[in-house]
Amino acid sequence: MSNAMVDTSTIPGWGVDANSQNDPTYPMRHIEDQQGRGLNWARPEQQHPDVEVLRSIEHNRLPAVVGTSTPPSGLSGMIRRYAFRRSESDWLHWLLLMGADRINVVEGVVEDLAGGKVPNIPAEMGAAAEWRHNKKGLATKVGVGLGLSAILLFALRGRRDRRLDETSTTPVPVSPEQAT
Numbered sequence: 001m002s003n004a005m006v007d008t009s010t011i012p013g014w015g016v017d018a019n020s021q022n023d024p025t026y027p028m029r030h031i032e033d034q035q036g037r038g039l040n041w042a043r044p045e046q047q048h049p050d051v052e053v054l055r056s057i058e059h060n061r062l063p064a065v066v067g068t069s070t071p072p073s074g075l076s077g078m079i080r081r082y083a084f085r086r087s088e089s090d091w092l093h094w095l096l097l098m099g100a101d102r103i104n105v106v107e108g109v110v111e112d113l114a115g116g117k118v119p120n121i122p123a124e125m126g127a128a129a130e131w132r133h134n135k136k137g138l139a140t141k142v143g144v145g146l147g148l149s150a151i152l153l154f155a156l157r158g159r160r161d162r163r164l165d166e167t168s169t170t171p172v173p174v175s176p177e178q179a180t
Contacts, residue, residue: 054084076104 008014044064051071055062072080083096112119122128130138 054080056084056088057086058088074104074107076100076107079103 046062047065049062049066049068051068053062053066053068054072071077077100079096079100083093083100086093086096088094109119109121127138
């Protein structure tokens, strides 16, 4: 790394925002009163959804067009409803939404199994594309998954064996006099 001075006039695009006549955001930052706060378009007609649409507490209305293909449902929907009672600036809002996404995946697999369809989880996770484009990464993921599964299996097996040892006792021979 060099401490030499850089001639900024040789860098393409350097200082492009220095001239307010060439600044693309200048009109938005300096709105004149006759422009009406920058809104020079008519708001589209409001969509009236027929399913539940969650709305942030920071906004007083829904946008003109909303997604209604996957309304909140089940445990993940309950978590999403709780998350939307919190501010978007609260990290818990986003953690809850990410957790709800993961739970929704599990709910989808359970729904598939209940409907008699066995999901092809590797295909849905893009294993074929990953094999084609990132073999090393896929091998690492499979290796880590197998390693963690083996550790979990041994831990559960050892725990079960200890429990069986505690509950199983060898019968003590009883003499005929003690039996009566």
